[in-house]
Amino acid sequence: MKYFVYIIYSPGIDSYYKGQTSCLEDRLFRHNSGYEKATRHGVPWKLVWSTSKPTRGEALMLEKKLKNLSRAKTIEFIKKYS
Structure with a gap:
């Protein structure tokens, strides 16, 4: 199973979120549907x-570095x- 590390941006609040x-x-x-409390206020996200990453462990390590x-x-x- 593959895992993804991502960065999204909200122009409305001029903010980035990493996950x-x-x-x-x-x-x-x-x-973008408001299900996530941490990003609910910034909809829409791009x-x-x-x-x-091939493993969740690797994805978590990269996410931590990005955060x-x-x-x-x-x-x-x-x-x-990019």
């Missing part, structure tokens, strides 16, 4: 970056790896 999932399509639907990036470093990362 990981085994089903990217479903996860984006949940973010996928700006994603990658896949520790500042806003400026997040934008730099998206530009560099």
Whole structure:
């Protein structure tokens, strides 16, 4: 099973959110439908970056690294790896 690490952006609140999932399509639907408390206030969210990892452990490690990036470093990362 593949796992995805992703970054989404909300233009309404000018904010980025980073996460990981085994089903990217479903996860984006949940973010944009208001099911997720952490992202409910920023709907609609737009996928700006994603990658896949072979294990959940690897996905979690990358997600943790991304969550520790500042806003400026997040934008730099998206530009560099898109």
